[in-house]
Amino acid sequence: MRPATEDPSPETSLEALVTGTFGVDASVELTSLLPVLVRDVEEVDWRLNEVLGSKYAQLTEAARYAVSAGGKRVRPLLMSATHRALGAESTAPIRSLAAAFQLIHTATLVHDDVIDRAETRRGRPSVLRAFGPPLAIVAGDYLFVRAFELAAEYPSGIILRCGESCADLAEGEVLQEASRFDLTSGREHYFRVVERKTAAIIAAALASVGEIVGAPASIVDGLDAYGRSLGIAFQIRDDLLDVYGDPDLMGKPLFNDLREGNPTVVSLEAYSRLDGARQAEFERLFRLRRKRPRHLLRLKELTDATDTETVVAREAELWAERAVRSLDPLPPGPYRRLLERLAHGAAERRY
Amino acid sequence: MRPATEDPSPETSLEALVTGTFGVDASVELTSLLPVLVRDVEEVDWRLNEVLGSKYAQLTEAARYAVSAGGKRVRPLLMSATHRALGAESTAPIRSLAAAFQLIHTATLVHDDVIDRAETRRGRPSVLRAFGPPLAIVAGDYLFVRAFELAAEYPSGIILRCGESCADLAEGEVLQEASRFDLTSGREHYFRVVERKTAAIIAAALASVGEIVGAPASIVDGLDAYGRSLGIAFQIRDDLLDVYGDPDLMGKPLFNDLREGNPTVVSLEAYSRLDGARQAEFERLFRLRRKRPRHLLRLKELTDATDTETVVAREAELWAERAVRSLDPLPPGPYRRLLERLAHGAAERRY
Numbered sequence: 277m278r279p280a281t282e283d284p285s286p287e288t289s290l291e292a293l294v295t296g297t298f299g300v301d302a303s304v305e306l307t308s309l310l311p312v313l314v315r316d317v318e319e320v321d322w323r324l325n326e327v328l329g330s331k332y333a334q335l336t337e338a339a340r341y342a343v344s345a346g347g348k349r350v351r352p353l354l355m356s357a358t359h360r361a362l363g364a365e366s367t368a369p370i371r372s373l374a375a376a377f378q379l380i381h382t383a384t385l386v387h388d389d390v391i392d393r394a395e396t397r398r399g400r401p402s403v404l405r406a407f408g409p410p411l412a413i414v415a416g417d418y419l420f421v422r423a424f425e426l427a428a429e430y431p432s433g434i435i436l437r438c439g440e441s442c443a444d445l446a447e448g449e450v451l452q453e454a455s456r457f458d459l460t461s462g463r464e465h466y467f468r469v470v471e472r473k474t475a476a477i478i479a480a481a482l483a484s485v486g487e488i489v490g491a492p493a494s495i496v497d498g499l500d501a502y503g504r505s506l507g508i509a510f511q512i513r514d515d516l517l518d519v520y521g522d523p524d525l526m527g528k529p530l531f532n533d534l535r536e537g538n539p540t541v542v543s544l545e546a547y548s549r550l551d552g553a554r555q556a557e558f559e560r561l562f563r564l565r566r567k568r569p570r571h572l573l574r575l576k577e578l579t580d581a582t583d584t585e586t587v588v589a590r591e592a593e594l595w596a597e598r599a600v601r602s603l604d605p606l607p608p609g610p611y612r613r614l615l616e617r618l619a620h621g622a623a624e625r626r627y
Numbered sequence: 628m629r630p631a632t633e634d635p636s637p638e639t640s641l642e643a644l645v646t647g648t649f650g651v652d653a654s655v656e657l658t659s660l661l662p663v664l665v666r667d668v669e670e671v672d673w674r675l676n677e678v679l680g681s682k683y684a685q686l687t688e689a690a691r692y693a694v695s696a697g698g699k700r701v702r703p704l705l706m707s708a709t710h711r712a713l714g715a716e717s718t719a720p721i722r723s724l725a726a727a728f729q730l731i732h733t734a735t736l737v738h739d740d741v742i743d744r745a746e747t748r749r750g751r752p753s754v755l756r757a758f759g760p761p762l763a764i765v766a767g768d769y770l771f772v773r774a775f776e777l778a779a780e781y782p783s784g785i786i787l788r789c790g791e792s793c794a795d796l797a798e799g800e801v802l803q804e805a806s807r808f809d810l811t812s813g814r815e816h817y818f819r820v821v822e823r824k825t826a827a828i829i830a831a832a833l834a835s836v837g838e839i840v841g842a843p844a845s846i847v848d849g850l851d852a853y854g855r856s857l858g859i860a861f862q863i864r865d866d867l868l869d870v871y872g873d874p875d876l877m878g879k880p881l882f883n884d885l886r887e888g889n890p891t892v893v894s895l896e897a898y899s900r901l902d903g904a905r906q907a908e909f910e911r912l913f914r915l916r917r918k919r920p921r922h923l924l925r926l927k928e929l930t931d932a933t934d935t936e937t938v939v940a941r942e943a944e945l946w947a948e949r950a951v952r953s954l955d956p957l958p959p960g961p962y963r964r965l966l967e968r969l970a971h972g973a974a975e976r977r978y
Contacts, residue, residue, distance in 0.1 A: 332798045334805070387768060391761040410742045410804045413764065417738060418797040420768065421790050424775040428786035435779040435786075439772050446769040447683045453761045454685070 306614050309357075316356035316367045317349050324375040327422045338407045338415035339422070342386050343379070351377045351481050354506070354618065358485045358499060361611035369488055376426035376438065377481040383419035384445055386412055391449070392536060399527030434484050441480035448473030457537035457563045459547045466544055467508070475507030494605040502615070505599035510622040512592040515540035517627065519576060520585055525627040531572045537562065542579065542588055549582035592623035657965055660708075667707035667718045668700050675726040678773045689758045689766040690773070693737050694730070702728045702832050705857070705969065709836045709850060712962035720839055727777035727789065728832040734770035735796055737763055742800070743887060750878025785835050792831035799824030808888035808914050810898045817892055818859070826858030849956040853966070856950035861973040863943040866891035868978065870927060871936055876978040882923040888913065893930065893939055900933035943974035 328339045352374040359370050367374070388394070389402040390412050396402055404412040420442075427435045451469045455461035482503040486496035517526060518533050519542050533540045543562060550558050558578045561571050579585075599619035606612050679690045703725040710721050718725070739745070740753040741763050747753055755763040771793075778786045802820045806812035833854040837847035868877060869884050870893050884891045894913060901909050909929050912922050930936075950970035957963050 332794065332801070334801050335794075335798055383768075387764050391764055411801060413738050413742055414797045414800045414804075417734075417767070417771065418794060420771050421793040421797065424778075425787055425790040427775075428779070428783045428790065432779045436776055439776040439779065442772040443683065443686075443769060446765045446772065447686055449765045450683070450685050450762060453765075 305610055306617060309610060309614055312360070313353060313356055316360075317352045319367050320349075320352040320356070320371055320374040320378065323371045323426075324378060327375065327379075327426060332418075334411070335415060335418050338403055338411050339419055341406060342382050342403045342415060342419065349378065350510075351381055351478065354478065354503070354615075355481050355485050357611050357614050357618065358482050359489065361606055361609060361615055362486065362489045362491055362495070363607070364489060370485055372426040372429045373434065373438075373484055373488070374481070376423040377477065379419045379423035379426070380438070380442055380445070380477065383416045383423065384449075386416040386419065388449070390416070391453075396528055430484075430488070434487060437480045437484055437487075441477040444472040444476035448476075452538060455539055457565070459539050459543060459559055459562055461539050463541070463544055466539060466541055470508055470511045471504065474511040475504040478507040478510075479503035492605075498602050498605040501602035502599045502619070505595045505602060506619045506622050509592045509595035509599060509619060512541050512588060512595065513623050513625060515542045516585065516588050516592065517625075518542070519579060521627065527627075531576070534562065534572055534575050535567055537565070541591065542584060543575075545588055546579040546582050546584045549584060550578060554578055554581070589623075593620070596620045596623035656961055657968060660961060660965055663711070664704060664707055667711075668703045670718050671703040671707070671722055671725040671729065672700075674722045674777075675729060678726065678730075678777060683769075685762070686766060686769050689754055689762050690769055692757060693733050693754045693766060693770065700729065701861075702732055702829065705829065705854070705966075706832050706836050708962050708965050708969065709833050710840065712957055712960060712966055713837065713840045713842055713846070714958070715840060721836055723777040723780045724785065724789075724835055724839070725832070727774040728828065730770045730774035730777070731789070731793055731796070731828065734767045734774065735800075737767040737770065739800070741767070742804075747879055781835075781839070785838060788831045788835055788838075792828040795823040795827035799827075803889060806890055808916070810890050810894060810910055810913055812890055814892070814895055817890060817895055821859055821862045822855065825862040826855040829858040829861075830854035843956075845956040849953050852953035853950045853970070856946045856953060857970045857973050860943045860946035860950060860970060863892050863939060863946065864974050864976060866893045867936065867939050867943065868976075869893070870930060872978060878978075882927070885913065885923055885926050886918055888916070892942065893935060894926075896939055897930040897933050897935045900935060901929060905929055905932070940974075944971070947971045947974035 324343060325340065328336055328343065355370055355374045355377070356367055359367065364370075385397065386403045389397055389404045390409060393404070394402050395405045400406075402412075403415055407415065424435070424438075427438045448469050448471070451465065452473065455465055455469070479500045480503070483496050483500040486499045491499075515533060518530060518540070521530065523530050532538075534543065539562075543558075547555060547558055547562075558575065561567070561575050561578075564571055567575075596619040599622075600616045603612055603615055606615075675694060676691065679687055679694065706721055706725045706728070707718055710718065715721075736748065737754045740748055740755045741760055744755070745753050746756045751757075753763075754766055758766065775786070775789075778789045799820050799822070802816065803824065806816055806820070830851045831854070834847050834851040837850045842850075866884060869881060869891070872881065874881050883889075885894065890913075894909075898906060898909055898913075909926065912918070912926050912929075915922055918926075947970040950973075951967045954963055954966055957966075
């Protein structure tokens with residue numbers, strides 16, 4: 277695990293991503309693809325730093341901080357692997373778009389942290405904490421703006437796909453707010469949130485790669501479906517790790533969703549599996565606006581008393597399998613096998 | 628003055644805008660242009676409501692609320708008048724772009740109100756107040772996204788011009804935050820803020836209109852300069868009205884900038900014109916994080932003791948004159964005369 281206060285080199289973090297985060301086991305075939313993908317993601321990072329570098333010193337600082345703190349480069353990695361699975365030999369055609377999607381993702385995280393008053397993000401102070409609310413709000417806006425400038429290099433169909441997924445993101449956030457502290461909102465609502473908040477943008481990113489290389493509609497649709505299912509698998513695993521993960525590995529404390537009152541597939545499953553008195557206790561504790569550690573531990577204890585962990589882990593796997601099936605229209609080859617493995621990795625990762 | 632809780636019809640508000648806000652006197656020639664411009668701005672409003680109407684009920688509600696509360700349609704009016712001054716007979720070619728700029732302006736106001744914790748906006752509860760901070764942040768993002776989708780209808784040069792002015796906006800906000808409660812930040816800093824926060828986006832909007840009709844570079848540059856100078860005149864007048872305006876006419880209380888500690892051309896001028904003890908008192912009061920009414924009234928009293936009101940009003944006029952001179956490359960005609968009159972109106976308006 278990388279130390280929380282240091283920027284890892286892209287290579288270290290990407291290896292961690294592929295072998296750790298995504299749980300890819302070190303098969304010789306897939307390991308040999310690593311250096312290529314590391315380079316691809318580095319190139320996206322260069323493009324990204326290029327557009328953030330400007331006359332705006334303080335804004336540049338906050339934006340770069342957000343970008344360096346904000347992620348595992350999951351989206352650029354998936355876009356690059358998809359691009360190569362479709363036969364591309366260089367990232368050049370998708371570089372700006374991958375940077376755009378990474379910036380949109382980062383912008384959302386920055387604004388999410390303002391909304392949730394989150395103090396940390398991946399083991400470091402959040403932008404909110406490091407720069408204060410005004411700059412965090414403005415830096416998020418700035419990241420959105422730079423993302424759209426990058427997207428402007430592409431045909432309007434791509435820009436619109438990108439824009440629609442951003443509108444989905446905003447909608448997901450609103451839907452999530454609407455179900456805060458409410459376990460009766462149910463699984464259907466949860467999946468609407470996840471589709472919009474997590475899955476839509478990955479689907480749009482990968483479908484766009486298909487469009488850029490001029491792939492037939494069956495492949496573009498397949499990539500959209502793959503991205504959507506992988507995104508859902510990824511989010512379900514995220515929700516599970518929030519209760520059953522290793523906080524040191526993840527660089528953040530556990531129980532954030534329980535604390536914030538965000539119903540997830542985990543709390544919804546536990547709630548539905550508990551009986552009368554314990555179900556009522558679970559709901560009462562979940563509704564508390566300010567939970568003490570003992571409340572959180574009791575919620576975990578109640579969850580442990582059910583089969584939730586196993587059931588939810590299996591559910592993530594089912595979405596991974598669905599993602600894999602969506603790749604059927606793609607030509608076979610090592611990068612397609614990597615995409616398949618990444619889908620399973622999203623559902624199995626430990627951080 | 629329109630009642631604070633009702634939406635005025637576009638016609639009423641536009642007449643108020645042209646004859647009142649912008650101080651255009653009812654010369655027969657200019658009055659005859661009104662119905663045309665009213666229709667143009669209505670058409671932009673339709674386009675705007677079209678893109679905000681979506682499956683996203685709550686977001687649509689917040690976004691439409693922001694749009695209806697958020698403004699005097701200054702940008703669409705100026706764009707439409709410019710377009711017609713260049714010989715256009717229909718708004719169709721600029722409609723989406725005018726809607727985009729109006730949405731960007733609105734998004735900024737929504738986020739500004741979150742940053743400033745503003746309770747009211749143009750006599751109504753702010754989006755922050757009416758919908759809460761999470762939805763206000765997300766609704767602002769959503770407005771930005773829809774704006775860029777609209778901009779995506781245009782060539783990438785236009786999108787980039789639009790994006791750059793958004794980056795300027797973000798920078799302006801950051802610069803403004805940096806000088807909060809600091810009167811020693813000076814006039815140069817103030818003008819850097821105003822150029823970015825107010826002037827850049829008007830300049831970009833009008834220069835884009837020039838580009839869309841294929842005007843020569845001299846006209847595009849002239850429009851850019853006109854927009855920039857008019858924006859500065861507009862902002863200087865805004866700053867003056869915050870101290871010397873009629874709160875009933877403006878639909879908001881006075882002394883916001885003094886209360887928030889934003890140095891403006893008014894407070895900077897007063898500060899520079901006061902002598903030793905009174906200058907120190909002015910600065911001490913200005914620096915107070917929580918000002919009581921008596922502090923605000925004393926700051927006004929100290930300002931009154933100088934020539935600030937006259938000097939600043941004259942400064943706004945000088946920028947209006949500069950704006951008018953920038954129109955030299957444009958063909959003569961009634962719409963150009965209207966643009967000239969609007970520049971003076973921006974510097975003379977009472978709300």
